[in-house]
Amino acid sequence: MKKSVIFVLIIITALSGFSQVTMATPREETLIIDQISRYTYSNNYNLWTATVPNHIRQTLLFDTFWYPDQLTGEWINALAKEEPIYNEDYTQMTVKLREGIFWSDGIEFTADDVVFTVNYLMKNEGLRWGAEFRQNVNKVEKIDKYTVTFHLKEPNPRFHYYFTVRFDACYIMPKHYWEKVENPMSNNFYPPISLGAYKLKSADPAGYWTLYERREDWQRTSEGMVSGKAGPKYIMSIFYNTPTAKAMAMERNELDLFMDIDIDTFKDMIQRNPNIRSWYKDFPWAFPDEIDHRDIAFNLDVYPYNIKNVRWALTLSLDIVDLVTNYMEGVVRVNPMPQPATSYHMEHFHIPMLPWFESLEIEIGKNETFKPFDSSIPFQIADWAKKEGYKVPEEEEKIIEQWGIGWWKYEPEVAEKLLINEGFTKNKQGKWLLPNGEEWKISIIAPPDEIDAYTQALWAASNWRKFGIDVQIESLEREPFNVRNNTGDFEVTTQWSIGGAASSFVDKWPYIQGHHSRYYAPIGERAVAGQQSNIVRVKSKELDPIIDQLEKTPTDDENKILELSQAYLKTWVENQFSITTTSFKKFITFNETYWTNFPTAENPYGQPLYWFMGGKFVFPYIQPK
Amino acid sequence: MKIRSFANFIKHDKNMMFSIILLSITLVMILIGVFSKYDPSQYFLFPKSEPPSRSNIMGTTSLGQDTFLTLAKALPNSLLIGSMAAVISRILAVFLGTFGGYKGGKTDGVISVIAESFIVIPRLPLLILIAFTFKQQLNILSMGFILAILDWGWPSKRYRSQILSLKEREFTQNAKFSGMGDVEIILKEFMPFLIPYIIVDIISGIIWAIGMETTLSVLGLFDLEIPTVGTMIYWANYHNAIYRGIWWWWGFPVIFLIITIFGLYLLSASLQNYLDPQTRIQRIKVSKEEVKE
């Protein structure tokens, strides 16, 4: 009797061990996505304080005026009915709001909410966007129920960027909730009043999962109005602490969508479960268009990285084909300049600038010049892919589309010449010595939790060591990594977005304004914050006038904006202030057992970046199988 | 006489036998590692993630390293850290324990209390804090040192109690009367008694230190490019080796770690047995019988 009981118990446990997810809602009606982080202090939906994780929740529950789709560049008017209206001298911005949008508790969204939000954020310290509004806004005025006018302190043709989403933008607050709150810093905004198509249904108190339910009145939201579609009835976000757990969940069809995973695990997963795929059905699988770029950057205030020829030498002693084929298995594009190599930007920047790259010359000695650009690199990678047995496009444009326009030549000999001209020497063991005779040691800081950044650090270290320089990698956790970047406590870093990221429009200004020398911060002081951090401490007489001009150019003069943005990039590249290496790929992976119609390479209707705020316009299109 | 009885002891003690077998395996790996010119930080020298084969007997890692040779480099590093930590901590423990025990009174009280604190305080969180703080300066030497300063508590108490009993013996009084200084007494009279215990103790110190180093490395709190058993497992986890079925990457380091630790443990257990007076008497009986035959 006892033995059989034990036997039965084991069987039960064995069977139940398989499933990690207990569904309160029907599986076919629930889209299960990767939560990316654990909401350790749960039930805090006050995304206006800077330290609460905002991805996914911002997508499903919050909203703002304008969204350029981060893949296609399509301008989506969300809470606003049309694009911003400026007056002649850009001292006023008027926004016409969409009518018929309602909060999840039945109250209508109106200009009152907008006016309240701006005033509230300005009034209360420590809330996001408060400081920017205080700086820019004189007064925000309600014209009528659906119209708001901002009166700016100074002419600013870019004021609307605060409400234009790349990753996020100013979330509009429900007046009827927050007007009763005295101390917003300690308020949890729970239960959250949603402006998006979903509302909160239930959540794990330990922060591991959250269940959202589609609002019955989903048509009264911007997603509903823009897409006209309903989207999954339930969305459940789950945080799996380890990639192993995540991969196993997806393999067992218990997870439909996740943000990223390393390439090796991905390849194993798709072999075990044919319903799993990423952006491309086959090689190179990964979504190549996350709107950023990877860099190996120098601290321009540290010797010898302040010397242009030294930087070029370091670039020319890196073998990018080695990185892309051995380390990254051909799933990224090479990128020679600090502008995201997405399809949108390749069209406006990389491809038109290719002739300029090919003709770029640097001086490597007395009357000796050298053309460092190599446009054959994407083709070298294509050849490698062919040898590996992957299907490779034949047409030139397609190869460039896949692997980029080219990169710098791998020329250690030219690199040597450059260094010798600067007084560097090699000792008997083949190690490089600084002009003062000391052995040259490079220290790279890199965060292991950002896989690609860390991989590139390993690659750079390996290549430079081969070249004869002693390299040490300091692995830093995310926060110390950020702090050291910002305070300039590094020699070489693998921080990304160096030289400026971008959104899906050609105006580079928001991402480079911090690189003007007036914002320069010496080592020990923090560089200007956010996307504009001048981490590398560039102080360039060549860049300043470009940035100044760009600031003055109104955003509707697209040609001038493009020209200036390109000029900035050319200057940056000539000086090699940082080495941009590759595009920003993500193995955004989905499982098509229960759901389908995710954006893919065959059907690129919108950004698959579901944790960005703009993901909200993709969810409505995901359909049950 | 001593050597002969020791030799007899080795012949008969099973623990010692197993220990020697296990530690020989470790020793072979160490020798291979020391004399090998392989550089684990040269990534992608081999095709990555390959299972054990004739060309790579323990397979390759996802970074294109040969697992066997990397382990051969890693094992001595781990042992080096462990040994350094054990030796330094025991030196510290001997000094503090004997000094306190001999002097008695307030000095003894103070040292005892501090030692007690270091025993009660949970060491891992503290170690994590220290390793995190000094992340930049972490290398084999500094890690050994950090581990050492947290492992002297328990040993110092043991040595202290030894000293307390030795203090009361006649030969101590004799030494005092003959005008020997305190330090001289400790070094000349007490140490010979203590040394066998210290040796056994160092071995347990190594075991603890290797375990801690592995734990810290696995959490990423070490220089990740220095191969140790812990960093190998870290990288295997980083690359999701369990899910991907790359069992050789973490499996072999684990096996060799267990072999080494267990070998050391058996060594210390049998040495302890050897030193224990009660079992000594039994051994003397046995060897006398052998001599008769």
Add this chain to the structure above:
Amino acid sequence: MKKGFLNYFIPRIIQWLIVIFIGITVAFIIPRLSPVDPVETVLNKMTGYSVMNPEAVEELRESLQAMFGTEKNIFVQYGEFWLRLLKGDLGPSLTMFPVPVIDVILTSLPWSMFLLLTAIVIAWILGIFIGTITALNSKKKWAKILEGFVTFLYPIPHYILALVLLFLFAYLIPIFPLTGAYGMGITPQFNMQFLFQIIKHSFLPALSIILVSLGWRALSQKALVSNLLSSDFMKYAKIGGVPKQTRFFYLISNSALPQVTDLALSLGTVFSGSLIVEVVFSYPGLGQVLQSAILQGDYNTMIGIVTFSIIAIATASLILDLLYPLLDPRIRRS
């Protein structure tokens, strides 16, 4: 009688105070040696997302300085540290600013306590049991194998054992889940299903802790019992025909006391072991909080956990010490 009581208690309470004092001071000093500036970290977090201009950043920086006070004189800082500690304030978490560290700890503490207490009690009882029977049957083969097994486990680092168990029983033969304290989609509630979930998820972590602690307990128990068996009173008891059960009881009751003291001394190690086991199994207790604090460089949380563990373990140890006289009549009488 009272004097005897006090003689026993007071030194131990003083000991407790000193242990905490030394531990906390060490926990205070170490981070001050670090280049990581908590103000910078939080500032960084707050300005990470939004487009903040230099003036706004300065504004924020000053208010953070006032809060954390890292620029004040070190003795002032030390004093303030103790004052805050006495109020139970361990400072704010850096990654979840301004959530207090103590809140984060208290939220995950119940899980750790559940795991730890269960494992400690089971390991203690099981260890004493195994030690005793191996001592009584020391010639038999099965006893030797059991002893060998337990000896084998003893020196293995917690992490390795947990990893092997995870691999064998959550991956290779997927009987147990890989992560968490309960499945996804369930909210904690008082019913059989939830209880079953908890057991299923805590089984392997608890087993890891138990197996490693078992070794030491069983071995020392065996040594104690062997000694007792050869002692006079046990020999007389056997000769005098005292029944087997009673003799067994003598053995247990006489060896249990030193084992209690030993338990008090090994709390630190078991606690540390449980932290690392939690990391391996992604169990949502203090270990997990510690691991994410490490991953994110949340210094305040790390210090908070160190401080908290020191106080908790020292206090637990003290409590055990104070209970000892209740169990040992010899001490009571003196």
